[in-house]
Amino acid sequence: MTHPAQDGEDTVNAHVSRTERTFxxxxxxxxxxxxxxxxxxxxxxARGQVVVRAPHGTTTMEAANLVRRRREWIYLQLLRLxxxxxxxxxxxxxxxxxxxxxxxxxxxxxxxxxxxxQPVTTHHDPETxxxxxxxxxxxxxxxxxxxxxxxxxxxxxxxxxDENGGQLVWNxxxxxxRLRASVRLSTALIAHRPRHELILSWAAAQLTDANLRxxxxxxxxxAPADALHRLHGTYRIVWLGDVRTPATSCAVxxxxxxxxxxxxxxxx
Numbered sequence: 001m002t003h004p005a006q007d008g009e010d011t012v013n014a015h016v017s018r019t020e021r022t023f024x025x026x027x028x029x030x031x032x033x034x035x036x037x038x039x040x041x042x043x044x045x046a047r048g049q050v051v052v053r054a055p056h057g058t059t060t061m062e063a064a065n066l067v068r069r070r071r072e073w074i075y076l077q078l079l080r081l082x083x084x085x086x087x088x089x090x091x092x093x094x095x096x097x098x099x100x101x102x103x104x105x106x107x108x109x110x111x112x113x114x115x116x117x118q119p120v121t122t123h124h125d126p127e128t129x130x131x132x133x134x135x136x137x138x139x140x141x142x143x144x145x146x147x148x149x150x151x152x153x154x155x156x157x158x159x160x161x162d163e164n165g166g167q168l169v170w171n172x173x174x175x176x177x178r179l180r181a182s183v184r185l186s187t188a189l190i191a192h193r194p195r196h197e198l199i200l201s202w203a204a205a206q207l208t209d210a211n212l213r214x215x216x217x218x219x220x221x222x223a224p225a226d227a228l229h230r231l232h233g234t235y236r237i238v239w240l241g242d243v244r245t246p247a248t249s250c251a252v253x254x255x256x257x258x259x260x261x262x263x264x265x266x267x268x
Contacts, residue, residue, distance in 0.1 A: 019033060019034045019035060019056070020032065020033050020034075021060070023060050023063070023064065025064045025067045025068060025071075028050050028067065028071075028074065029049070029050065030050045030051075030052060030063065030064070030067055031049055031050065031051045031052070032052045032054065032058065032060065032063045033051055033052065033053050033054070034053075034054050034055060034056045034057070034058055035053070035055070035056065036055070036056065037053065037054070037055055038055055039054075039055075040052065040053065040054040040055070040058065040062075040063070040066055041053055041054075042066060042067060042070045042073075042074065044074065044077045044078065044081065044188070046081070046186065046187040046188065048078055048081055048082075050067065050074055052066060052067060054066075077188075080232070080235075081187055081188075088240065088242060089237075089238070089239045089240065089242065090242040090243065090244060091239055091242065091243045091244075092243070092244055092245070092246055093108070093110075093134070093138070093139045093140075093142060093145055093243055093244070093245050093246065094108070094110075094139075094245075094246040095108060095109065095110055096108060099132050099149075099206075099239065100206040100207075100237055100238075100239070101122060101130070101132065101156065101205065101206065102156070102160075102205060102206070102207070102208060102209060102212075103206070103207060103208030103209070103211070103234075104130055105129075105130065106122060106130040106131055106132040107128065107129065107130070107131050107132065108131075108132050108134060109123075109131045109132065109133050109134070110133075110134055110135075110136040110139050111133040111134065111135065111136060112135075112136055113133065113134075113135040113136070119134065119135040119138065119148050119152075120132065120133065120134055120135075120148060120149060120152040121133045134148075134149070135148075139245065140245055142243045142244055142245055145243055146241055146242075146243045149241075149243070150183050150202050150241055151183055151202075153202040153203065153205045153206070154181045154182065154183045154202035154205070155181070156205040157181035157200045157201070157202055157204055157205040158180065158181040158200075160200075160205065160209075160212060161179040161180070161181060161198075161200055162179070164209075164212075164213070165179040165198070165200075165216070166179070168213060168216045168217070168220075169198055169216070169220065177195065177196065177197060177198055178196065178197035178198070179197070179198050179200075180197060180198075180199055180200070181199070181200050181201070181202060181205075182199050182200070182201055182202065183202050185199060185200075185201035185202070185203070186201055186202070186203050186240045186241055187203075187240060188201060189201045189203060189204045189215060189238075190204060190215055190216065190219050191219075192219045192220070198216070198219070200212075200216075203238055203239065203240055203241070204238075206237065206238050206239060207231075207234060207238070208234070211230070211231050211234050214227045214228065214230070214231045215231060218231070
């Protein structure tokens with residue numbers, strides 16, 4: 001349930017440019033970004049910025065009213081973002097480091113991989129359990145290794161969507177939603193543009209099948225509260241892309257870009 005803001009609480013703080021300006025709705029700092037688009041919507045960046053995207057000519061009051069209507073959704077997304085940021089995970093590119101693949105912990109094994117098209121593979125060792133094989137040559141190239149691992153996870157997420165997504169978002173006569181995995185989304189885990197597309201983050205491929213289904217159901221407004229509680233409890237294991245080499249003395253800080261956004265349903 002949303003609550004109307006008090007009169008006078010919306011104040012323009014600064015004019016960033018001809019097409020951007022900031023203002024407040026209660027305690028929320030909001031960026032209004034206008035363009036030639038025809039609809040208005042609300043998004044949350046990976047840094048927690050509330051963004052209203054709207055056509056040129058949209059007033060601050062119109063944007064504020066949209067934020068008020070979506071306030072419950074906004075605070076839920078900010079809560080999820082805060083939880084996922086609580087303990088950023090940094091992976092060390094060393095033998096035995098743990099990576100989750102669809103909820104199953106895999107131990108990193110630096111292998112001599114000759115197939116350049118498959119620098120990451122999974123194997124099950126009868127003695128040591130599931131292993132994630134990474135081309136040994138990437139171990140001392142953290143930026144390249146991060147890029148490689150993220151794209152590999154994105155492919156796993158896309159495979160899952162191809163196999164399961166249709167039945168999860170299907171509506172008789174309205175099933176036009178495109179399903180795709182993204183290498184850009186991380187903190188948000190999922191984004192939905194109603195009637196257009198559902199975007200799953202590469203990082204979501206670390207969740208179990210059951211939690212992935214809850215994540216999609218929650219995005220579509222169909223998840224029960226008890227399932228959401230279990231889902232939120234698993235966020236602490238999700239790695240968002242920070243890596244370092246064993247020789248590095250300190251972890252690389254999490255630095256998600258502001259381009260990563262999760263969006264609320266479109267409003268005309």
